[in-house]
Amino acid sequence: MIAGFVKLQSFNDGKTKSVSVIAIEDASGGAETFTFVVIDQTKIVGKNFPPNDVQPVSVTHTASGKGLVKVSVANSPQTFTQILDVDKQPGDDGTGS
Amino acid sequence: MTKSLSTFAFVLSLLICPRLGSGQAPRPAGSGAAASTQTGGGGADTTQSSSSAGACKSTISGAIAYTDLKSEKVSLPYGTAFAITGDVTQVQLAGGALNALITPQSVTGDYAASDGTKGDMANSPVAGTSWNVSVGKLSPDTGVTINFRFTGPLSAGVVQAVLDEMLGDPAYQAALSQFIDSALGKSAAAQLSATTLLSQAAAAVVTSALGRRGLAPKNPEDLKTALATALLNNIEPIFNLDGQISSVRNPYSSIAAGLGLSQDDLVALPPQLLADKLKGIDYSKVSAAMQDTARQMVDQFLKTYQNAAAGLSNGLKGALFTGSSSLAVGSDQATDVVCDLQKYAGFDVGALYAPRLSELRSFAMVDVYLGPVQLRTGATPPKAGIGEWLHQRVSLAVGVALKDLSGSTQSKISGENAFAYGLGFRLNKYFRITAGGLLYRTTLPAENGSTSPANGSLRQEFFIGPSIDVTALSALQSIFAKAKSN
Numbered sequence: 001m002i003a004g005f006v007k008l009q010s011f012n013d014g015k016t017k018s019v020s021v022i023a024i025e026d027a028s029g030g031a032e033t034f035t036f037v038v039i040d041q042t043k044i045v046g047k048n049f050p051p052n053d054v055q056p057v058s059v060t061h062t063a064s065g066k067g068l069v070k071v072s073v074a075n076s077p078q079t080f081t082q083i084l085d086v087d088k089q090p091g092d093d094g095t096g097s
Numbered sequence: 098m099t100k101s102l103s104t105f106a107f108v109l110s111l112l113i114c115p116r117l118g119s120g121q122a123p124r125p126a127g128s129g130a131a132a133s134t135q136t137g138g139g140g141a142d143t144t145q146s147s148s149s150a151g152a153c154k155s156t157i158s159g160a161i162a163y164t165d166l167k168s169e170k171v172s173l174p175y176g177t178a179f180a181i182t183g184d185v186t187q188v189q190l191a192g193g194a195l196n197a198l199i200t201p202q203s204v205t206g207d208y209a210a211s212d213g214t215k216g217d218m219a220n221s222p223v224a225g226t227s228w229n230v231s232v233g234k235l236s237p238d239t240g241v242t243i244n245f246r247f248t249g250p251l252s253a254g255v256v257q258a259v260l261d262e263m264l265g266d267p268a269y270q271a272a273l274s275q276f277i278d279s280a281l282g283k284s285a286a287a288q289l290s291a292t293t294l295l296s297q298a299a300a301a302v303v304t305s306a307l308g309r310r311g312l313a314p315k316n317p318e319d320l321k322t323a324l325a326t327a328l329l330n331n332i333e334p335i336f337n338l339d340g341q342i343s344s345v346r347n348p349y350s351s352i353a354a355g356l357g358l359s360q361d362d363l364v365a366l367p368p369q370l371l372a373d374k375l376k377g378i379d380y381s382k383v384s385a386a387m388q389d390t391a392r393q394m395v396d397q398f399l400k401t402y403q404n405a406a407a408g409l410s411n412g413l414k415g416a417l418f419t420g421s422s423s424l425a426v427g428s429d430q431a432t433d434v435v436c437d438l439q440k441y442a443g444f445d446v447g448a449l450y451a452p453r454l455s456e457l458r459s460f461a462m463v464d465v466y467l468g469p470v471q472l473r474t475g476a477t478p479p480k481a482g483i484g485e486w487l488h489q490r491v492s493l494a495v496g497v498a499l500k501d502l503s504g505s506t507q508s509k510i511s512g513e514n515a516f517a518y519g520l521g522f523r524l525n526k527y528f529r530i531t532a533g534g535l536l537y538r539t540t541l542p543a544e545n546g547s548t549s550p551a552n553g554s555l556r557q558e559f560f561i562g563p564s565i566d567v568t569a570l571s572a573l574q575s576i577f578a579k580a581k582s583n
Contacts, residue, residue: 003347003348003349004344004347004349004350005344006344006347006350006390006393006394007344007390007393007394007397008340009397022390022393022394024347024349024350024387024390026349037281037282039283039284039285039288040282040283040284040285040287042282052386053386054386054387054390063285064285065284065285065286066285066333067280067283067284067285067288068277068280068281068282068288070277070281080340080343080344081277081281081340082336082337082340082341083292083332083333083336083337084333085333
């Protein structure tokens, strides 16, 4: 089960936009299903986590502007919501602060 | 006569000696003590006591030190305007020290005395850290509530404290939830109106937090607009801070180990203190699997916190706030702070007893003090010592006896009149004991048909008796009194 999220941020290299988050798995490990709401788009992605693993999870999207980005995961109360400007051009190290 | 004088001296010593050491008694026992003395005395003391010029410490320097007033070390003068002076470091507001909250630029205020007198204190600039205000004339023997209002921009440290308070405020948390519920999943354009509402709610929380510190905006509407605009422009770091704090506090992040704290202690840290501690985090103590992640998390949080604080500071920049400090000094009769009325004399009525004549007579008497004295015997005397203590209490008394009260059918006093002279000793604000000599012309009954050769001669007898100073009564206090205390 996912025990926490860290550093939700947005990337835009001029061609592809994405958001990523670092997910912390507890001692149970296993397949996790993440739901990203990026402004007005919803993206779902799955990933396997060994016990106590810490991994980045990312999705691509085509949303634009500045607004709410939320990540949640099935079977865990953990969520992480930030306001991000998903259009920020790279060269940037992402947004989130 | 010799016997009369010794009796008088004995009685006077009994009155004086038990209290010789209390000449420097703090401010008055007030009316309660006076009342009990009155009951025992059986009369009313119309003493017009007062102190000599300088009886009030406030009259010595010409200006009242704020700290002396606050600690009730001084009395305020009456009948004349005066100044109160202080340093901004001495003033406390509801939320802490004045100079820790704002940088005062000016001070103003108002005051209200217990006798209904009210007045405003003119606006006065703060020079460096020193300030002073002018107070108008007060009446003697009253209490005063003084409201000081200091105005200036916020101090730097306040912004971060207010930011912390906003983040933990239930109203702000509710606004965050409402914002997420209404904006999530909508287009960026559609989220803008919800963001505006969040900014306005945050501005209200910030204003409320400042109010709890005793700070009110000088121009509330201007601040509301400026703050809401600044928060809207900086809503990203301000909103994101809440989630990033949760990440840092997550027990799986291992941040507590890096700070050498328990998880509970970490969670208890307010954001500002958390940011300060995270600047010195020891990543080697963070679990190996989390070290890189913890470093990214901390860097992001510190950057976000700095941006949020800068955004809020920008919204408050240039706004002037007023911090009010109310000082109630002597709000009741027992703790009056304005100098007690200074009197030169008292007019007494009472009863005197002449033991050798076995007569009790009413009399009217003027008691003249050896300089102005304070009306209340408990007021702080201008000087220490037995001499000053006596000065505040002893008077020269002269008067006339009026009428026999004892029902004597064979009075030796010719007519109803007799001249009285002696020393008065004031027990409190109203009551006095007077002892001295009674001069009268004799009327002696004829014996065996012959009139005594002593008949019609002038004689003197010792007397003693209680009296009331009628000029201590509030309506008559100004009689024999100084117009102002200095």
